[in-house]
Amino acid sequence: MPDIAIIWDTPILFEKYLSEHGFGVQRVSSSALGTPYLPRFKLVMIPSGFANPQYSSLLPALRRSSSAIARFIEKGGILLVYGPMIDHTYDWLPINLKYHHDFNTLRLVEARKHEAARIILDPQQECDGYLSDDSGEVILTGEGKPVLVALKHGEGYIIATTIHELPAPGFIEWALKTGKPCELRS
Numbered sequence: 068m069p070d071i072a073i074i075w076d077t078p079i080l081f082e083k084y085l086s087e088h089g090f091g092v093q094r095v096s097s098s099a100l101g102t103p104y105l106p107r108f109k110l111v112m113i114p115s116g117f118a119n120p121q122y123s124s125l126l127p128a129l130r131r132s133s134s135a136i137a138r139f140i141e142k143g144g145i146l147l148v149y150g151p152m153i154d155h156t157y158d159w160l161p162i163n164l165k166y167h168h169d170f171n172t173l174r175l176v177e178a179r180k181h182e183a184a185r186i187i188l189d190p191q192q193e194c195d196g197y198l199s200d201d202s203g204e205v206i207l208t209g210e211g212k213p214v215l216v217a218l219k220h221g222e223g224y225i226i227a228t229t230i231h232e233l234p235a236p237g238f239i240e241w242a243l244k245t246g247k248p249c250e251l252r253s
Contacts, residue, residue, distance in 0.1 A: 070243050071091065071112065071243075072105070072112070073095065074100060074129070076123070079114060080233070081112060088239070095251070101135040102252065107249055107250055108139075108248065109247060110144070111146050113129070116150075136159065136160065139250065140161070140224070141221030147228070150166055150229040151166055160225060162220065166229065167196050168196045172193050173209030175191075176190070182241040186215065186235055187207070187232065188237075192232055194230055197209070197214055198216055198227055203218030204216060216228075223249070
């Protein structure tokens, strides 16, 4: 069984990348999100552009499944969510987090030691915006603005980032070692 779910409606580069690195991955469509037919996952990933209607129609499903997502995290799952590619309030997550769209290449600085910082190998990164966070720990910044935050929620973590790059294998290894197999069901 796969340990990683990617929430997206069509094939995406994330799947190929993770498979090539030896990770078990399953794409979960918006229509399947929260249904009783899903296996347990340790890590759920939501790629960049999820709230922008030019790229995705996923946002209504995320809002509809917000309680299932919250339970997944509370029970020990890891949620990695990328930038929505439009200004956005993450009203479907159990945290106070806002995203501001602003695409730049930035030199990232570690604001706090955390294993989630393993998401990058090179500090020079393209970022599609920045986060304003009142409830999590700022882990990485670019030009003083948060681009990676982590929030312990129950037994799991919410990791939100605006880094516009695939996660480094070391981050995936940490997430799979840290996360517990949890249901993503309503």
